[in-house]
Amino acid sequence: LSFTPTIISCQPTTTTTSPSPLFASSVNDVTSESIQELNGRERITITLPPFAAMNQRDACQYPSVLHHLHIQSLLSQEEASKACQMAHDFAASTGRWLKPDSERHQSYATCDFPVEDCETLQDFLDEVDFDGRLFKSLSDLYNIEMEDLSYLDLFVAHYQAKTDNNDNPQIMDRLEAHRDGSILAFSLLLNSPDDFEGGGTFYEALRDVPPSFGVLHAGGTIRPQKAGDAVMHCGKILHGADVVTSGSRTVLVGFVDVSERCQRPGVLSEACKEWGRVDVVKYRFERQESKGHQGWLSNNSKFFHGDASSSAVKGFLPALQGVIRRNNPELCRRRRLEAEDVLLRNILLPSEERSNDVFDGDISILDINFEDDPSEA
Ligand SMILES: O=C(O)CCC(=O)C(=O)O
Ligand SMILES: [Fe+2]
Numbered sequence: 001l002s003f004t005p006t007i008i009s010c011q012p013t014t015t016t017t018s019p020s021p022l023f024a025s026s027v028n029d030v031t032s033e034s035i036q037e038l039n040g041r042e043r044i045t046i047t048l049p050p051f052a053a054m055n056q057r058d059a060c061q062y063p064s065v066l067h068h069l070h071i072q073s074l075l076s077q078e079e080a081s082k083a084c085q086m087a088h089d090f091a092a093s094t095g096r097w098l099k100p101d102s103e104r105h106q107s108y109a110t111c112d113f114p115v116e117d118c119e120t121l122q123d124f125l126d127e128v129d130f131d132g133r134l135f136k137s138l139s140d141l142y143n144i145e146m147e148d149l150s151y152l153d154l155f156v157a158h159y160q161a162k163t164d165n166n167d168n169p170q171i172m173d174r175l176e177a178h179r180d181g182s183i184l185a186f187s188l189l190l191n192s193p194d195d196f197e198g199g200g201t202f203y204e205a206l207r208d209v210p211p212s213f214g215v216l217h218a219g220g221t222i223r224p225q226k227a228g229d230a231v232m233h234c235g236k237i238l239h240g241a242d243v244v245t246s247g248s249r250t251v252l253v254g255f256v257d258v259s260e261r262c263q264r265p266g267v268l269s270e271a272c273k274e275w276g277r278v279d280v281v282k283y284r285f286e287r288q289e290s291k292g293h294q295g296w297l298s299n300n301s302k303f304f305h306g307d308a309s310s311s312a313v314k315g316f317l318p319a320l321q322g323v324i325r326r327n328n329p330e331l332c333r334r335r336r337l338e339a340e341d342v343l344l345r346n347i348l349l350p351s352e353e354r355s356n357d358v359f360d361g362d363i364s365i366l367d368i369n370f371e372d373d374p375s376e377a
Contacts, residue, residue, distance in 0.1 A: 080228035084190035099170040112157040148259040174243040180235030182255035188230035196247030204238040274339035285327035
């Protein structure tokens with residue numbers, strides 16, 4: 001794959017403040033207005049390569065704004081260091097980093113705590129207007145009104161190398177590839193990159209992209225170069241946390257949802273269906289293999305009452321070549337990434353198609369007089 005990521009450094013410029021287009025034809029089209037407001041902090045943008053073939057029915061031709069990952073400082077190094085200290089103090093007094101929180105994150109549990117549980121950290125982030133900085137950046141970069149963005153979760157996660165002198169098997173040193181529950185997400189490094197080796201956020205779609213600019217490393221892993229830098233991305237891009245091989249890495253992670261009025265209905269469920277089909281490929285192969293690829297008689301009698309001898313109940317399931325052909329890890333990876341690319345092209349509606357009928361929280365109560373209800377009599 002000879003794809004080179006698009007990388008730009010956004011220094012403060014005198015760009016006009018025209019609204020950013022939904023689907024920027026190049027990352028340079030994304031307005032840098034907010035970047036100037038953030039004290040001219042540098043931003044690096046990396047664009048995922050295309051995986052799906054061009055399809056005229058796609059709402060947007062590659063790349064859409066969601067194909068871009070942005071690395072940008074959202075806290076100064078001093079602010080990040082203060083926040084990190086607060087997080088450590090809280091975790092030390094509660095033991096929250098000693099075992100994965102599988103109640104809050106059922107499938108991909110991390111050793112973490114929600115920011116709202118730690119008053120000092122919450123107050124500090126409020127004081128520096130962290131939410132304002134983040135939402136303004138996400139709004140400009142992904143062309144979504146600030147009012148359409150909301151937190152689904154905001155937490156501090158801690159990864160620690162599994163070394164000989166660490167006897168807690170529960171600590172976490174990595175996070176397997178997954179997709180977040182939200183459309184947007186970010187991961188902000190709170191401690192110094194000098195505190196650990198390995199780590200970083202990896203993206204399956206960047207796996208074969210050559211390393212560059214000191215932030216993109218082999219295997220598609222992004223490692224910000226200083227504390228306070230965040231990687232912002234679409235949460236539906238397959239990603240995870242690379243293994244920390246020494247020291248520890250502390251990150252502030254946020255899942256940011258986008259109002260339904262900005263999303264094209266059906267796009268997420270279509271992608272989920274395809275990911276689900278790929279997920280069962282291995283299982284179907286293993287089941288067929290266990291029958292020697294000969295086919296087998298289904299035994300559905302447990303689902304039927306009555307005549308369990310009918311041919312509808314005991315059907316012959318033939319072995320299929322397709323089950324064997326599809327059981328190819330590289331093919332499965334491509335199918336997942338193709339569906340991801342199609343989702344990125346289609347999920348956001350252009351501004352003019354976003355409905356203004358937002359539910360304003362005003363509930364009208366139907367005029368039911370219980371006293372007149374005959375059933376009460
Ligand atoms: O540690 C990271 O950079 C990624 C964390 C993440 O993806 C998650 O918690 O969902
Ligand atoms: Fe994630």
